[in-house]
Amino acid sequence: MFAVFYYTLVPDFMEKNNFLVDVYSVVTSIPKGKVMTYGQIAYLVGRPQNSRLVGCALRGVSAELHLPCHRVVNCQGRIAPGWPEQRKLLEEEGVLFKKNGCVNMKVYQWEFMNE
């Protein structure tokens, strides 16, 4: 009821909200011990150019919603700035890091299409 009313007042609301919901659901689906990149997620929710927005979306979420945000890294395997615990969380799932501090994407990146 409120939502229907709100859609007519603020057309952007629905699209933004759906974007967030889609991002969350993709993140939730990442298996333990695997990682996904921001760009991959952006592509999967139909906005291939907007990898930055995925980062924006995940920024304000970390603890509250039980999302495995730590399984999202950038395309080079680098972990999130200002969140050093992410490395430990991943290592606890068996994800090994290269000497330069990056996740070995060849091994741990989860390819959605690939079985």
Place this chain on the structure above:
DNA sequence: AAATTGACGGTTA
């Protein structure tokens, strides 16, 4: 209202 910033990515060099 304009400029800057940023959990990003692809292409070069």
Place this chain on the structure above:
DNA sequence: GTAACCGCCAATT
């Protein structure tokens, strides 16, 4: 392997 640039777009100055 790095680093500099550019494109992108919402949020913050």
